[in-house]
């Protein structure tokens with residue numbers, strides 16, 4: 001299928017990755033996680049755990065703990081550098097975004113059957129002009145996207161395995177979240193759940 005514009009600056013490619021590409025990407029994610037295991041992010045100040053577990057690829061990774069949200073060069077538990085960003089992901093970034101410089105971070109989100117992510121904006125990056133590219137693997141998710149203000153009405157979309165979403169321009173600061181996943185809707189992963197990968201530029205090129 002060709003791309004669809006969900007909201008200004010929010011482009012959706014249903015089934016952008018075929019099954020074979022999804023399997024190859026999943027195996028790269030699983031190898032990365034062997035080196036940089038999923039960690040449980042916590043809310044700043046309260047320390048309340050997120051239901052989504054995370055890891056990262058690339059020179060910088062997004063973390064959150066009692067001290068706040070930030071990008072850092074090492075895993076919060078192992079203190080080791082994040083695994084390299086797979087070349088296939090950087091290629092897809094160039095192809096879909098047209099941005100000439102590479103991404104610096106790939107956040108890996110893992111949603112088990114009960115996980116969700118509340119409506120939020122992504123603005124921890126110094127460079128808010130670069131787009132964000134999202135790739136979904138595994139069970140379908142109910143994704144919600146609105147406008148640049150919390151009161152803007154939202155749309156709900158089912159993001160399935162292999163789907164890509166590019167957020168650029170006005171879409172870059174759109175409120176968005178994951179209401180829930182639909183366990184058992186994909187056979188890609190051997191357990192119920194979903195990975196979402198987001199490729200990001202953090203610092204100006």
Ligand code: MD3
Pocket residue numbers: 107109117122132134141165167171172173174175176177178196198
């Ligand atoms: C819209 N992840 O990691 S991906 C996140 O499915 C995040 O795990 C969700 O929100 C997930 O921050 C949604 C789609 C997405 C990613 C980044 C965006 C939508 C976005 C940035 C700006 C606007």
Ligand code: FE
Pocket residue numbers: 120121122176
């Ligand atoms: Fe987000």
